[in-house]
Amino acid sequence: MKYNPVEAMKPNLYKYVFPYDEIPKIKFNNIQLPMDIPESIWITDTTFRDGQQSMTSMNTEQMVKIYDYLHELDNGSGIIKQTEFFLYSQKDRNAAEQCMSRGYDFPEITSWIRANKDDFNIVKSMGIKETGILMSCSDYHIFNKLNKTRQEAMKMYLDIAYASLENGIVPRCHFEDITRADFYGFVVPLAKNLMDMMNDSKINVKIRACDTLGLGVSHVGVELPRSVPAIIHGLRYYGNVPSSSIEWHGHNDYYGAVTNSTTSWLYGGASVNTTMFGIGERVGNTPLEAMIIEYGQIKGNTAEMNLELINEIEKFFEKDLDYAIPPKTPFVGKEFNVTKAGIHADGLLKDEEIYNSFDTRRILGKPPLVAINSYSGISSIAYWINSYFNLCGNEKIHKGDNRLIPVKNKIDSEYDSGRTTNISSEEMEKLAKLYIFNNYQNERAI
Incomplete structure (x- = not known):
């Protein structure tokens, strides 16, 4: 490791921001950061991974059907660039293999694994070109879940990323719980180490900034660790991460999933991770259809995307997956307009x-x-x-x-x-x- 974390004798849990016996606090520093929208922005999907954890498990045929829908919705625009799969069960592996056999350019099939080499062997055997790797960043996870020091956690994360690069596979590093993490003490040195690995290997390394509990705040002038503008700006200018390698993954616990995702675009992240209809852990993820509308507002068009297909996907979810979409859900609910x-x-x-x-x-x-x-x-x-x-x-x-x-x-x-x-x-x-x-x-x- 060229860049070491700032080691801590005890975890920094930011109790002045997250007192637990009260609602979390927003601390202001009034620092104004520049917006810098990348020329190319896009959407990725985690319906089959994070989304599927929150509802009735899909069978292989249903997963393939939804993948076909995602492809038809994208309609060759390349805006829905990727979708990720679990690979632990035979059902999930079968679904990923069948989807890969379709030969679609978009969305590209990627996977998700934990930070251990046994999981990585599954990715290699499937012939998948990119995988997500869990890299929990906050001391809540490093100390209290993993029972490790920051140094030990970082070494573990870099070892698995190195193994991915050795095998020619793009590692997508999921910085879990980034909105409660010590940004300069752990996030930045981890990011800089990963970017050095990218430069040495000449293989892309991506960072997914995961707002695991939906604590991100889109307002300007807010302190870290909750500030979305500061996180994205900081990854670019202190972590040396190019816009094309930054992805935002948000949850909707505080009604901020869409605005936080849009903010990540505005401050330099190229990619936003979503699920169909916002399905996902607890109150859900950022809805894919919402970010299509946000994309259209920012870019002035939705390219060749086939948005009418969302109606058909909605009916499939309700009939085949027994998933009831609230009628007043923007853009997709039966009573939204x-x-x-x-x-x-x-x-x-x-x-x-x-x-x-x-x-x-x-x-x-x-x-x-x-x-x-x-x-x-x-x-x-x-x-x-x-x-x-x-x-x-x-x-x-x-x-x-x-x-x-x-x-x-x-x-x-x-x-x-x-x-x-x-x-x-x-x-x-x-x-x-x-x-x-x-x-x-x-x-x-x-």
Whole structure:
């Protein structure tokens, strides 16, 4: 080791930030760091690794199907660059082998192992070109879980990274619990040692900054270890890590997964690690679909990505994996762009852009809808019918159309009888066909 950690007689647990008997603290130093977005940024996926730990285990066929979906969603753009697999069970190895046999450029198949050479032999036997290696960074893990000194932990991590490089395999070093780690005392010397190994071997070495408990803070002027800008900036300028080798892996414990991931892009990290629909340990990981939207906002486009496919993936998760996506989940939930306010419905009827920030119908295959309930007026009913049946031009129903009156009366009678739930799409479809389209067809025949 050219760069030694700052050894500690006892663990530095940052108790003034993480007192445990209170909510964690945010400490400010008011240091302003420069934003520096890499020219090329991308997304990686851990649905099959971190994500799968949190839900019903997938079988091989389901994993291969989701891999196909990821490939079709990326659609040759290279934005969803990689996905990682466990390799411990025969099921996982079979799934990885079948996915590799597809021959897709994107997403590339990678793996994840613990920091021991027995696990590394599995990677070698599979012919996988890159593997994640667990390198816990905080003293919570080094002292209290591994029962090692910082020096011993660093030597163990570098030994396994060296073995990876000896075999021509890219090591992706997972700096676990980086938001509670001694950044200059352990993270920086570990990163610098790894970068020296990269330069000597001429093989890429990656660092995944893992916000294991979701403690990262995206605000500027925040102290380490919680500052996402300072972590990314520090890896680049003190750890000598190039942007292309920095990846952020966030959790959503404090509702910060998406903003922290975006912040890592803004301050120089090229890659953000995600899962489909944010599945993952405890409250989940950074949602892949959310970072696609963030990518589009930063870069001004989503390249050739096929975003409408997200609807199909959502249905697969709910039907085949029995995973219920909360209906109000942004961009993917069934009600994410459903308005319940009558005045909003009237605005949508006049101009969809008033209450819809982009064309969700064209981009996501999800038209904006209104919920039909006891507060719904004629405008809501007219907008629901137009949107649900995709009526355009002269076929659109306007709120002055007399055919809407019996529909409104039927809905009002439901609530006058004590109903409290929304009118379902199936019920609205029947009412529209009975009172609108039946009459409409008769009128056209005349």
